[in-house]
Amino acid sequence: MMNIFEALRVSHDTQRALAARLMASGPDGPERHKIFLDLKRELKVHETAEERCFYVPLIEHDATVSAARHAIHEHHQMDEMVEDLEGRPVNGPGWMNGARTLCEKVEHHLKEEETKFFQEAGKVLTEGQKMSLAKDYEAEFLTLRTSEAS
Numbered sequence: 001m002m003n004i005f006e007a008l009r010v011s012h013d014t015q016r017a018l019a020a021r022l023m024a025s026g027p028d029g030p031e032r033h034k035i036f037l038d039l040k041r042e043l044k045v046h047e048t049a050e051e052r053c054f055y056v057p058l059i060e061h062d063a064t065v066s067a068a069r070h071a072i073h074e075h076h077q078m079d080e081m082v083e084d085l086e087g088r089p090v091n092g093p094g095w096m097n098g099a100r101t102l103c104e105k106v107e108h109h110l111k112e113e114e115t116k117f118f119q120e121a122g123k124v125l126t127e128g129q130k131m132s133l134a135k136d137y138e139a140e141f142l143t144l145r146t147s148e149a150s
């Protein structure tokens, strides 16, 4: 059984792999677009499940409220970057620069969560919560992932 930190890292690894594939993709529109859509969906599903099952409980604690607020703000910033990229052709001018900025933001966000916020959360969550939140997160992720699948 995984704890909440291990559960969150599963999607983090998926996001890193998709970002690397996007950066390595050729100017062939359909393939690049497909990888972008996969990354978009992974980000959206992970962000929402993570906010509901990790950051909401952290908002309850004085020691982690600012980390939670910061992370949710970054989720919003990434959403806006995705939205901007979505409206433009993937092989058009500047698209890859925008995609690179998004991927760098994703890398920064994941690193900050894993090296800073997970440690802070580790101090305020009980061992029982770390396990039960992992279950909640995985169930939420799957539900959202299914409704995004079409």
Ligand SMILES: [Fe+2]
Pocket (backbone or CB within 6 Å): 047, 050, 071, 075, 109, 113
């Ligand atoms: Fe996040």
Ligand SMILES: [Fe+2]
Pocket (backbone or CB within 6 Å): 008, 012, 046, 050, 110, 113
């Ligand atoms: Fe995350």
